[in-house]
Amino acid sequence: xxxxxxxxxxxxxxxxxxxxxxxxxxxxxxxxxxxxxxxxxxxxxxxxxxxxx
Amino acid sequence: xxxxxxxxxxxxxxxxxxxxxxxxxxxxxxxxxxxxxxxxxxxxxxxxxxxxxxxxxxxxxxxxxxxxxxxxxxxxxxxxxxxxxxxxxxxxxxxxxxxxxxxxxxxxxxxxxxxxxxxxxxxxxxxxxxxxxxxxxxxxxxxxxxxxxxxxxxxxxxxxxxxxxxxxxxxxxxxxxxxxxxxxxxxxxxxxxxxxxxxxxxxxxxxxxxxxxxxxxxxxxxxxxxxxxxxxxxxxxxxxxxxxxxxxxxxxxxxxxxxx
Numbered sequence: 001x002x003x004x005x006x007x008x009x010x011x012x013x014x015x016x017x018x019x020x021x022x023x024x025x026x027x028x029x030x031x032x033x034x035x036x037x038x039x040x041x042x043x044x045x046x047x048x049x050x051x052x053x
Numbered sequence: 054x055x056x057x058x059x060x061x062x063x064x065x066x067x068x069x070x071x072x073x074x075x076x077x078x079x080x081x082x083x084x085x086x087x088x089x090x091x092x093x094x095x096x097x098x099x100x101x102x103x104x105x106x107x108x109x110x111x112x113x114x115x116x117x118x119x120x121x122x123x124x125x126x127x128x129x130x131x132x133x134x135x136x137x138x139x140x141x142x143x144x145x146x147x148x149x150x151x152x153x154x155x156x157x158x159x160x161x162x163x164x165x166x167x168x169x170x171x172x173x174x175x176x177x178x179x180x181x182x183x184x185x186x187x188x189x190x191x192x193x194x195x196x197x198x199x200x201x202x203x204x205x206x207x208x209x210x211x212x213x214x215x216x217x218x219x220x221x222x223x224x225x226x227x228x229x230x231x232x233x234x235x236x237x238x239x240x241x242x243x244x245x246x247x248x249x250x251x252x253x254x255x256x257x258x259x260x261x262x263x264x265x266x267x268x269x270x271x272x273x274x275x276x277x278x279x280x281x282x283x284x285x286x287x288x289x290x291x292x293x294x295x296x297x298x299x300x301x302x303x304x305x306x307x308x309x310x311x312x313x
Contacts, residue, residue, distance in 0.1 A: 001079045004071060031087075036094045040216075049221065049280045050181045050194070050211040051290050052257035 095216050096285070103218035106189040111174040115163040115312050118238045122302065139243075140300040142274060148300045149239040150204040154197075155179040158188075161195055162202050164210075165234040165308045168246075169223045172311060177235075181211045192220040199260050199277075202235045203242045203300060206262035209277040214284050214291070221280035224291055225249075232307060233276060233295050240302040244276040244295035251282060252290050259292045273297075 009016040140148055155161050162177040178185045181194035193212045200206035212220035231246040252259060259279065262271035274297035282291035304312040 001071065001076045028090075031090060032094055032098065036091055036099070039091060040095060040099075049186060049213045049290075050196075051252070051254060051259055051279050051292075 096219075100216055100219045103187075103189055103192070104220075107175055107192040107218045107220070108172065110190040111163045111176045111192075114160055114176050115165075115174065115236055118163070118236060119304065119312055121238060122240065139305075142297050142299060146300075148203045148242075148274070148297075149237075151201045151237065151239070155195075157182075157197070158185060158191075160191070161237065163236040164193055165236070165311060166227075166231075167307060168227055168231045169221075174311065175212070175218075175220055177210055186211065186213055186220075187217045192218045196260050200262065200274075202237050202276075203239075203274060203297060205274055206271040207260060207264060207275045207277050208235075209260045209279065211279045214280040214282070221278065221291075222284060224278065224280050224293055225282075225284075227293055232298075232305075233278075234305060234308050235276065236304075236312065240300060241305055241308075242300050243298045243305055245298045246293060246295045248294050250292040250294070252292055254287070254290050256290065256292075259290075264292075264294060 006016060006020075009019050011019075140146060142148070151161070157180040159179045160176050161179055164175050164177055166173055175192045176190060177193040177195050178188065178191040179195050179197060181196055185191045185194040193210050196209040196211065199209040202208050212218075214221050214224065227246045227249075229246060229248075233244040233246060235242040235244065250259065250265075256265075258265040258267060259277060261267050261269075263269035263273070264275065264277060276295040276297070278293040278295075280291050281287045282289040
């Protein structure tokens with residue numbers, strides 16, 4: 001899967017590496033900014049820290 | 054044509070074959086990395102970011118209240134001498150207490166706990182929902198049913214121990230007599246840490262005017278802090294009680310450099 005992605009990328013190895021790093025940064029940004037906060041709201045329903053809930 | 058020749062002619066065909074099991078393996082590895090990333094985000098990255106934001110928001114509000122209380126006196130020298138005096142706590146002590154009930158999310162106080170860090174401060178907002186506890190401009194929530202800062206009875210607040218600023222992560226470091234400073238727009242309330250209790254999450258009696266003594270008549274001015282126990286888990290609650298020691302219009306010496 002990832003090998004196929006690597007082959008699909010154009011250019012010499014260092015261009016591919018650059019593209020992969022940019023893609024990784026973009027994926028991490030989306031995860032940290034939107035996906036993880038959304039998941040956290042779903043999995044952490046316990047009102048941790050308060051009593052009586 | 055030998056087998057070796059065939060590989061030389063079409064080496065890519067052989068490498069392009071994607072096995073089902075290979076893809077499944079890569080997906081599983083990806084899922085594992087995602088879970089680790091999520092835990093890292095939750096407990097390190099997000100907590101670190103929000104700690105900074107919550108600290109900054111509290112510093113801003115503390116400075117604003119300090120400036121507002123200083124400005125009407127015009128220079129401060131005329132009233133400075135009198136207002137700097139501390140009001141100690143007695144049965145008839147003249148300690149200002151906010152009378153009106155605040156709206157949900159309204160900032161009611163700024164807390165300073167040197168034991169949690171010399172620069173540690175948090176805005177206390179009304180309500181203990183996640184809209185307050187997870188907020189970048191709060192972190193500590195005031196139980197709406199409980200007393201206001203300085204009042205006879207129980208001023209009770211809650212915060213996360215881990216995640217979303219990890220506000221009360223170091224609660225178990227409190228030692229007998231440790232000062233907890235609560236600033237409102239009226240001034241500074243100095244509480245002294247008294248004791249811990251470890252309770253079940255449904256133990257709402259810790260919020261009573263006299264904690265866990267429902268029928269008792271309140272005479273002390275108590276600060277109660279609740280958080281999860283143990284750290285990183287939510288099975289129990291760690292409760293810290295502190296008692297009001299004094300009130301002053303101006304910042305107590307111990308936090309004078311931290312306020313504003």
